[in-house]
Amino acid sequence: MLDLVDLEDHRKAAAVGPDAVIPAFCKTVGRLLADHPLTEVPERIAGYMPTLLSVPDLLKPEQKTLSGENYEKHEVFLCPHDEFSVLAVVWPAGIHSPIHDHLTWCTFGIFEGEIQETVYEAADVSADCCDAIAINRTHHVEGSVAHLPVNASNIHCMHNPGKTPAVSIHVYGGNSSKLGANVEKIYTARS
Numbered sequence: 001m002l003d004l005v006d007l008e009d010h011r012k013a014a015a016v017g018p019d020a021v022i023p024a025f026c027k028t029v030g031r032l033l034a035d036h037p038l039t040e041v042p043e044r045i046a047g048y049m050p051t052l053l054s055v056p057d058l059l060k061p062e063q064k065t066l067s068g069e070n071y072e073k074h075e076v077f078l079c080p081h082d083e084f085s086v087l088a089v090v091w092p093a094g095i096h097s098p099i100h101d102h103l104t105w106c107t108f109g110i111f112e113g114e115i116q117e118t119v120y121e122a123a124d125v126s127a128d129c130c131d132a133i134a135i136n137r138t139h140h141v142e143g144s145v146a147h148l149p150v151n152a153s154n155i156h157c158m159h160n161p162g163k164t165p166a167v168s169i170h171v172y173g174g175n176s177s178k179l180g181a182n183v184e185k186i187y188t189a190r191s
């Protein structure tokens with residue numbers, strides 16, 4: 001199996017195609033999880049994400065579809081040991097996700113379109129706090145990568161400000177088919 005290190009040249013990754021690049025990327029994620037403290041893993045994965053995102057035909061047509069007005073997740077790869085999941089998320093034009101945090105760590109990158117991510121912090125430290133205050137906003141374009149911290153606040157909202165659907169690739173800790181939505185809590189914005 002190819003190693004992603006061999007594919008740092010994006011032209012080479014595009015030439016070998018998704019059937020080689022996706023397994024190489026997943027092998028790399030597994031190796032990062034085995035070799036490094038979990039707190040370092042999301043950022044380290046982000047370093048390999050541009051190679052994955054550079055493959056033009058990375059996703060099958062059915063992994064970029066929308067069947068309704070809400071955003072949709074499509075499975076790309078599930079680690080057989082439940083350590084991580086790779087998903088494609090399709091965002092209709094104009095949509096906002098709820099303000100939410102996650103049960104597990106996450107690294108994501110933009111494959112098509114644009115996503116505006118707003119990061120929040122909880123309005124107070126109580127466990128039942130459901131109000132959040134916006135602290136940062138980032139406009140992600142094609143090829144942008146980001147990650148959410150491990151064992152720290154990771155509240156955010158995703159918005160597609162464009163006029164066409166956007167597609168992002170997410171690597172989540174755990175098995176997404178067992179975790180479901182992977183949302184710990186939904187928050188309300190407080191100004």
Ligand SMILES: [Fe+2]
Pocket residue numbers: 100102156
């Ligand atoms: Fe999220």
